[in-house]
Amino acid sequence: MATKRNQNVDINILVVDDEQTNLLIMKEALSGLGRIIATTDPLEALELSVVYQPQITLLDIEMPKLNGLELCKRLLDNPVTSNTSVMFITSHNETEMEYRSLEFGAVDYITKPIDIRLCRLRVSNHLQLRLKSEALSIARGDLQDLLIQLPIFVSYWSPNWERRFCNDYSRNWFGLVTEKELVNNANIDMLIPEELANLIKDKIALTAVDKSTSFRFELNTYVTGTKFLEIHVKRRLNRDKLIGYIVTAVDLTKVVMTQNALLEEKEWLNVTLNSIGDAVIATDTKADITFMNPIAENMTGWSSSEAKGKSIKNVMTLHDAKTNVIQSNPIFSALEQQKTVRAMLDCKLSSRDGRKFHVENSATPIRNADGTLGGAIIVFHDISEAIAMTLKMSHLATHDQLTGLPNRVLLHERLNSALQVAKRKNRRLAMLMIDINNFKYVNDTQGHHIGDRLIQELAIRLVDHCSPDFIVARPGGDEFIVVATNVEKLTSLDSLASTLQLAINEPFYIDDKEHKISSSIGISVYPDDANNEDKLQRYADTAMYRAKKQGKNQHCFFGQDLELEFLHRHKIEFHLRKALETNSLEVVFxxxxxxxxxxxxxxxxxARLHNCDNNEAISPIDFIPIAEETGLINQLGLQMxxxxxxxxxxxxxxxxxxxxxxxxxxxxxxxxxxxxxxxxxxxxxxxxxxxxxxxxxxxxxxxxxxxxxxxxxxxxxxxxxxxxxxxxxxxxxxxxxxxxxxxxxxxxxxxxxxxxxxxxxxxxxxxxxxxxxxxxxxxxxxxxxxxxxxxxxxxxxxxxxxxxxxxxxxxxxxxxxxxxxxxxxxx
CATH class of the missing domain: 3.20.20.450 (EAL domain)
Structure with missing residues (x-):
């Protein structure tokens, strides 16, 4: 877990707004989160950002001398200040401006008038993300440093044997002396002697695609003297395609050269293992523990003296993180297969005192001086924080931040799964496209904070009125989608739509004020109307627009007449796009x-539009609404x-x-x-x-x-x-x-x-x-x-x-x- 920063020293927040009043409000909103640096001059802001290097920069968009978008670009283009997280605070409430600000590299967009609490929460959340990101970066750096300190040569190579990573930055491991500068894509012979490099290539070439190869090599140079190495080579595949090779080398010289100094060898091993950052447990050939380093003691809850002689399965208990089913320890596979084995993904370690850790581990067999199997060693480390950060980022990427419902990405994933189940079991599935009528008017008259609260309350209400196996999602804006699975009777969909509309019609009470909204619902059914996700969604959307035309609180099923209407609208949209692309829209006066x-x-x-195939006129009554619904109206208006x-x-x-x-x-x-x-x-x-x-x-x-x-x-x-x-x-x-x-x-x-x-x-x-x-x-x-x-x-x-x-x-x-x-x- 990252250490909490001294807020007055480590955290700097830069606020830029040409209105002094707004600066005072922002200082109040951000009080206590860190050092607040405020200015009304965007040019001065460029200098202050170099001096203080703020974690968060809040910018107004409309400012004299230099607008917020350009200021954002300069900050992010400057290597000294590019690490700041830019948030726009502006009176612009158009979605297009929000798109532009995010395209310029901003992480958030807050509209005026400023909601102090919301502003503070957003800034605080971004600060927390920054702190966790920095902690993760430090952890990664520590892991790389640990790899460099390991007494094992670890390297990763491209399919063409160009270096991607190795922990031998000084090139002393194999005793190579060269004046050539080591670059990222250096060829293998710049780090490994040519004889060994060719042997590595030959060995892996003769090995099955899904197998690895290990062999020993005697290295003789005037720098290293004689070294006995165990080389391990493994292909890295992605969907059966070769993406690289992992080559490791273990120095077995001391094992070979000091057969009569076993006690001294064990002491050296203890010192080494106790000094590294990973947990290490060694066992004999029966998987009974012979050694544990202090980190392993801490993570398992067992002291080395207590654990010695016990089976590793009783000391290092591993579970599947999802099912909690006990897993076999990789030590057993390493001993049986006599090769390095990694544990399965999503692995958890349960300590003696009840603590649980997500761990990453690998086990390697240890051989005696005569080549016989002497035991095995498992190396593992705690990746709980990295897993937690990954899960949080995954949730943010797949869920609507306002409601917590699945967003368009997760809806696509779950809907496809539901369609596969429906197809396999020969069942019906229905999509209900729900649109809130005149919701823009609510935002314009009541404010976006009320609109957001309404959306949140509505999401809760929809979930409460849907079966647990339904999918309830918010693709964006004022639209919701409900996917009803295992539909037996179409009449049940009519009842469901009516139930949802009655629930939506019930008053919402926000800040002690009553708010009423209505909805229009379009329904499409698999496989009756459509056999894939795209058509199902488009047909539900078409039915929803038909429901809107029929008046408030209406729901409409997609049917053959709507299919013809859909095809007709699709053709008109095609001709309109073609006319706009070719600048062939006709203007009459x-x-x-x-x-x-x-x-x-x-x-x-x-404006006049013609069918590009037969030049027949298309009525403005038909193409103007389509231009507005598809967003082409801006391009049409500009051409006009x-x-x-x-x-x-x-x-x-x-x-x-x-x-x-x-x-x-x-x-x-x-x-x-x-x-x-x-x-x-x-x-x-x-x-x-x-x-x-x-x-x-x-x-x-x-x-x-x-x-x-x-x-x-x-x-x-x-x-x-x-x-x-x-x-x-x-x-x-x-x-x-x-x-x-x-x-x-x-x-x-x-x-x-x-x-x-x-x-x-x-x-x-x-x-x-x-x-x-x-x-x-x-x-x-x-x-x-x-x-x-x-x-x-x-x-x-x-x-x-x-x-x-x-x-x-x-x-x-x-x-x-x-x-x-x-x-x-x-x-």
Whole structure:
């Protein structure tokens, strides 16, 4: 176990944030964990990190002079400071930023406002991991040092006989004298005399693949004199492929040369074995103990005098670590086979006083001077800490850190095993894909700490309502997966889904407040729907999206109709990806008219997708949702932005300057780099910024007031105008509308279409127009299809309009023609 550090001396924590208030909060959060070095200057932080070499560095991302990501890169690129563990603390809460910070080498990501307790726990956990990692590294170094001190030549060679490791760094073992520098991949003849090296190769070449070979060799050099060596050579295989050789050499010179000095030999052996770091037990040919060194005494709980003469199986009790079944001691195999034997993996030693150790050991036969078997020796050491660290790292790699449930990696492993069992026993297996409805809204309104607590409580609730042999996993985000095994009746799945949804619907009480959530569940069945993991998961996902479309608290089974829908969606996704990869996405433009002057004042850019096999049009109603679900919407939006700017620049150069209105998706708007993408597009195309307008929906603007306002202000600084699209269909707050830098409101086509025959729609349009006028905003009506609708809108004071009455969406060439025809389109 690692010794606890002096916190004020050994542990340094560097905190970098350009806000002094945040530094004070962080000092409070990290108080007592170590020495806190804080600065608001990222350049000073580079100097402080060299001086103090902190174990943990906490960085804000957005800082003047040098942002946190670049500062992180410089710290990790500098060999002096690269060992620090970087954690980002930032107001960014987008997953993409979290991805980027981790890609830059950060170990963790904490969002603001700072949860002091959570921050302290995370930093403390990373410190503990650092301390344990350092302890393990020291232990490994100690083990290598011990190998160097052993009176045995130990080496490991590549299949080409190039050195990978040996404990004869000084090259004195075989008496070789050479001026050549010893490099890592040195050939065998640089460490072992040529005659012996060739003999080693010949002996192992004549030995069966799964066998090892041992032989004696008499070495004569003017440096070493005469040495009698026992050489052991063994192949190392991995899946029947040769990966290297282990060559050891034991110096038997004293055994051969001092046959008449046995007592002196034993004393020398005792001194040697008592000084090494491993436990050593020697036995006679019956496996009765003749010797134990002090470390062996400590680990077994037996003194050497008590153990002498007793069978090793009664003193050194070995168990299988998993089954606790008693194992045979390797000494017996070494004596029987007369060769070195290692114990099986996952081996535990039970001491006399009840302590248990994970051990690694090997036993080797000992021969008398005349070559007859004289006994055996077993060497072993405690690897409990290394095993514990391995298990912890394995758990972290296979389990969701928030809930403790299996993550995507372990789900894959267990699901494949369950599928094999189901196939072998001819049983059904079902996957239930559970998605929490509108969970992003919970995070945005209640905070991520509440969202995390809800996820944790929900995980407990799901496990409680599932059979012990079910698999309950959290692949990530707000999705859970339940795998029901041994399904006898499909009706039981309907009942299970209903039970889980009722459990999810029950209120959650967090911090004395009630929270309610709902879910959508998609179900796919093996072998009815799918015969492998990938299809089972994709079909459950497809069924889940169908359930979402049907409303809250719905569950849906995958069926033939969904399979056709899945194939249809898959084809659309293929064509969309192809269009984006080849930059062949078509952009059309619907003109926007001044209702009073009947002239074109702008146009809205609209995406059009075609089947790349037969060029048939694919409706935006089909491909836009798929783009959003697959994450392709960002790439689609960026291509639309650039292409629209290119067309806008062509129109300007042709003498018909026209404002381009480009729709912005919610995920695109949430990207912290979106304003930069706009700036780059304007720079790339040389389009003046006043000829570009962005259309953002109400729901997008409502996703976090501060972040939305900051993004809008950054866009406005570029000179780009902003329009609220589909106004009246969302849940906007008038106070938000007043405080946001908006230029225009677009009335949704549903109100325009119904205003002739529906007084409520007419009054809604009237109210929106009055609201826009009072806020000095431009107003555009969408979907105008009749002269009567146009007249009503003009009478209400609406400025602009677009719709099929004026013009359908036009290709670039037709738009140029329309603009050149006296700025009027005759439909």
């Amino acid at each position: 619907q003109p926007q008219y001044s209702l009073k002057k009947q002239t074109i004042v702008g146009c809205e850019a609209l 932005l650039i292409k629209s700017c290119e067309v806008g620049k062509k129109l300007l150069d042709g003498g018909t300057p026209t404002r381009m209105s480009v729709n912005v998706a919610a995920k695109q708007f949430a990207n912290p780099h979106f304003p930069t993408q706009i700036k780059n597009a304007l720079t790339q195309t040389q389009l003046p910024s006043h000829l570009l307008q962005l259309e953002v929906t109400e729901s997008t603007l409502m996703s976090g007031y501060e972040a939305t306002k900051e993004t809008l202000l950054r866009i406005k600084e570029l000179g780009v105008s902003i329009s609220i699209d589909d106004f009246g269909t969302g849940y906007s707050s008038l106070s938000y509308l007043k405080s946001f830098p908006i230029d225009e409101i677009k009335i949704d086509r549903t109100f325009v279409r119904d205003m002739e025959k529906n007084d409520l729609s007419y009054n809604i349009v009237k109210t929106i127009v009055c609201l826009a006028k009072s806020l000095e905003l431009a107003i555009v009506a969408e979907g105008i299809e009749t002269k009567h609708e146009e007249r009503l809108l003009i009478d209400l004071g609406c400025d602009l309009g677009q719709g099929f009455m004026f013009s359908k969406p036009l290709s670039e060439s037709n738009l140029v023609t329309a603009l050149q025809s006296h700025n009027k389109v005759n439909v």
